[in-house]
Amino acid sequence: MDRLMKVNKSAELAIIDFFRLLLENDRVSGIFTLRKINKDDSVDYCLVTDENRLDEAIPFYPFMPANAGQILSRFSPMNKPVAVVIKPCELRAFIELVKREQGTLDNFLLISYSCAGVFPIIKTGDEPFEKFLPSYWETVKRGGISQGIRQTCKVCEHFLPMNADITISLIGENKLDSECKMFLNTDKAKEFAKDFEGEMLEEDLESPVINSLLTKRKGEKEDLFTELSSKYSGLDGMINIFGRCIGCHGCSRVCPICYCTLCDFESHNYDYSASILEREISQKGALRLPPDTIFFHLGRLIHMSFSCIGCGLCTEVCPANIPVSTLFIKIGEETAKMFDYIPGRNVKEAIPVTVFKEEEFAELGE
Amino acid sequence: MNIVPNRGAKISVKNGFRGTILEFLRNSLEKGCFDGILIPMRVPADDSYAWVLVRDKPFLDNANPIAPIVSVQGAKALTSLTRKGGGNFNVAAIMKPCDIRASIELSKLKQVNLEKITLISYDCPGTLEMSNYIENPEESEKIFGSLLDGDVWDDKFTKPICQICDNFSFPACDLHFALLGTENGSIYLIPGTEKGENILDDLGIEYSEDLSNWEKKVIELIKKKEKQKAEKFELVKPTVEGFDNLLKTFANCIGCHNCQSACPICYCRQCYFDSEVSKPNSDFILLRTSKRGGISFPLDRIMFHTGRMSHMSLSCVSCGVCTDACPVSIPVADIFSYVADKTQRTFEYKAGNSTEEPLPMREYRFDELLEIKELVKDADGQD
Amino acid sequence: MEREFLPKIVSFLCKWCSYTGADLAGINRLQYPTSILPIKVMCSSRVDPVFVIKAYLRGADGVLIGGCHPGDCHYQDGNYHTRRRVAILKRVFELLGLEEGRIRLSWISASEGPKFARVCNEFTEVIKSLGENTTKTTIFL
Structure with missing residues (x-):
């Protein structure tokens, strides 16, 4: 009570x-x-x-x-x-x-x-x-x-x-x-x-x-995720969803979790000299410019998805109507589950990537 | 303009304008004029376009030189390729006049290296809004197709910023496809620089046709656009003059800064308005709040927009990607175009007009802006 | 004649264990495929998952991360952090239907030259069975 x-x-x-x-x-x-x-x-x-x-x-x-x-x-x-x-x-x-x-x-x-x-x-x-x-x-x-x-x-x-x-x-x-x-x-x-x-x-x-x-909401979520997973599968699926991304990075700027003043993906780490791009173009025959569209979203998923609180602002600001939050909520739920983590549940609960347990993921590393 | 366009090559139209341009590009790629072609291509999901640098000819089959939308500004694609200096590829970039103008501004700002780039443009009929296109790509393609094939380019379906664009033809490019000159199923290909002339020579294309018919049509359309522009600016004026109106216009702004990150001219890696300097601490916020009883978030929206106007409006090419990127559909482009028109006029500068004109902020003259002193006098009542 | 597919495996090897292990494999003249492209890092925890994604998206057929055995990290607990990161990375790949099998984490100590050779052989075979990475020919990345 x-x-x-x-x-x-x-x-x-x-x-x-x-x-x-x-x-x-x-x-x-x-x-x-x-x-x-x-x-x-x-x-x-x-x-x-x-x-x-x-x-x-x-x-x-x-x-x-x-x-x-x-x-x-x-x-x-x-x-x-x-x-x-x-x-x-x-x-x-x-x-x-x-x-x-x-x-x-x-x-x-x-x-x-x-x-x-x-x-x-x-x-x-x-x-x-x-x-x-x-x-x-x-x-x-x-x-x-x-x-x-x-x-x-x-x-x-x-x-x-x-x-x-x-x-x-x-x-x-x-x-x-x-x-x-x-x-x-x-x-x-x-x-x-x-x-x-x-x-x-x-x-x-x-x-x-x-x-x-x-x-009711769990039911809705189930339906939404099923619908989404039919659209993305593999690399082609990612390109289908994020192909129309214009690279404005609005999703990361409004994201409360993405607090970095300068995002890694906007840093000069990923400014390529022309020769590097030309080599890739020679190999593939063609290349989308600016590059790294999928890289950005995949990178963000790995950097912050376990802390995604599902506020949905990323979808709201996307000028290309990409259902960013749906994907991030789905993936985030799964990655958080690996550590029995619920973002924002308890301020004393450590962020999964800052701590570890000695006895976990034993199957990795063999 | 580097060369006054007075002579051009006559090319007969096959498979529409797009097919004709593609055929030329295929040819030039085959003959080794270029190592790659930067061209819009429909993305695999068919719901938008992306810039693709094509080296292998077969990829050109999926390309569309006259894309119905601007998803990413062409100058941004060029920046990503040449920001660290030119490469070894001779690249032909087939872009809209506004893309080219932005590229030229960025080359002055040292963000694009045009040394190995051949800029090819065309008379632009305008583009559609990106969000509409994404919602219904097939319908939009149809609308754009009928617009392009029409005798008179009817701009009622294009973006508002395209409706007032009087820079739709012959920017400072190396080659220009004069689509408006179409007569008996043919268009003109006009060299704009020596580079362009050399390419035509290499390809064995004669360019001695008289262009007066095209010029007449272009001037006609420019007049129409100028009229629409003047009308539009009359509408924009009351929405941005005075602080209250400005507040009202940007009232829905959520501070996502999409307009800035989509803008080709705003090239700063870290915008001043995203930096730590523009994030006041809590004491300062409370102090500011106590003076007026309440304060809205995000803070400093008007400062962001007016700051951006003062930072980049001299180079604004009115391409309209800011409006496309705005999640709350504030007509950012109309407003910036209105302001840019005024600021650029102050220095008799036209953004992206020529590689030779220096950026106004890079130089000064002793005998200019004398009226500023008068303005100050008027405002204060004293000198 | 079609050439046999020799994968490219970008390998991040920790200086203290796996890289030394690779050295030992060399000194012992143990055979392992030339598919391995080693990159020396000071600790396996230096490997930001983003490096792995980058390698994957730019056409690496496989990515190997080699570190000290749990508990043996030169920096005490770096490899535990690596393990969590790789776990997240592999899970995200799996959820997105990307080939998580192209990513491998292995603990190889400085004395385990034979293990290094074995891991390289095994992983190369796994990658060969997966075939070439499709990112090599995808232009809309």
């Missing part, structure tokens, strides 16, 4: 009130959340320090313009307390980054929620997804998979936050519009929430609704 605080307000209002209290009492110096600027009609992540600005906050808006984990790593170490409300996958990304010494957890009050998925990023000229929102929230209450959300979200199994100080329960909550369930998972959370008015209860976050959603 987990400790939870029930507030008789809609989830969004309750959390904004909570933020207001934190800011007014100077418990935190800033709130990190999604906000909508009406005059621009755009949704951004935003750090708010002025409580009057909290009216613009939309903490649970089903949209992901960037991986917040990546943004948080950019402003840590944080020297003053800041409350952040981010999605489970973003939190996992942040944990992975902390493991890589790209951030620290100190001073962050981590708030997350059971996430029902987000909509694809808005393209100029696209119809806004606002009209789907009422049905989206209805589906959240029922615990179904909403129409129009991203493929990556439809197959996500880790929609319950790990390592959050406070978890807001959204999925399967019938009375989402009138009450908010805040699970206080850590002492830090209880400390921060002590001045906040609410009824203290004991309840489990996991419910039959959540379990059935997990089953």
